[in-house]
Amino acid sequence: MATTSAPEDAYTATPFLPAGRPSLAALRRAAAGCRGCPLHRNATQTVFGQGSAHARVMLVGEQPGDQEDRQGEPFVGPAGRLLGKALEEAGLDPADAYVTNAVKHFKFTWAETRKRRIHKPPTLREMSACGPWLAAELTVVAPELVVVLGATAGKALLGSSFRVGEVRGTVLEREIHGRPERLVPTVHPSSVLRADDREHAYQGLVADLRVAAQALS
Numbered sequence: 001m002a003t004t005s006a007p008e009d010a011y012t013a014t015p016f017l018p019a020g021r022p023s024l025a026a027l028r029r030a031a032a033g034c035r036g037c038p039l040h041r042n043a044t045q046t047v048f049g050q051g052s053a054h055a056r057v058m059l060v061g062e063q064p065g066d067q068e069d070r071q072g073e074p075f076v077g078p079a080g081r082l083l084g085k086a087l088e089e090a091g092l093d094p095a096d097a098y099v100t101n102a103v104k105h106f107k108f109t110w111a112e113t114r115k116r117r118i119h120k121p122p123t124l125r126e127m128s129a130c131g132p133w134l135a136a137e138l139t140v141v142a143p144e145l146v147v148v149l150g151a152t153a154g155k156a157l158l159g160s161s162f163r164v165g166e167v168r169g170t171v172l173e174r175e176i177h178g179r180p181e182r183l184v185p186t187v188h189p190s191s192v193l194r195a196d197d198r199e200h201a202y203q204g205l206v207a208d209l210r211v212a213a214q215a216l217s
């Protein structure tokens, strides 16, 4: 059994995964008790993926944000609202997607006033510790297409040399955890919210998502 005092290179969710061929519901229950890395200590709860096990498309983000941590669901905050709008504009029904994150706990620091929690990117070790949950979700959902939202999701799925700018808006074919996957990378919706030219960044996201919609048709 993993312990919370494990050295960084021993972080892993593997001992917390149910044996056999667990359903999404069984995975979600087990993930709620994951202690595979220290991120569970400060987060409110595990934020597991949401959506149908029969979804044709899986959207993979970075990690839950402040709102997601409080509500226990992925992409329910400002980035999620923007993503929902962009998906609809691109012709993808958000209700038909399985939505998840590379890392299932919110990582943050407190602002000096201790009134606000500031998102902190996960390390490669934390991403790989959490990888078994994402691999299990991919096995159960077996999506026709994976939309990779930003650099963290890209590194978690495609390796540390992933650069979103080099491959965004293209259909990649890669073997991931022994399964052939088709993936369309794009920027993370939070980067659109932070962009100086928000409209331009938003249209870029929609254009990439249109590539995903076309790949599914």
Ligand code: URA
Pocket (backbone or CB within 6 Å): 061, 062, 063, 064, 065, 068, 073, 074, 075, 076, 077, 079, 080, 101, 190
């Ligand atoms: N950003 C993410 O990557 N995932 C969420 O669930 C929310 C914000």
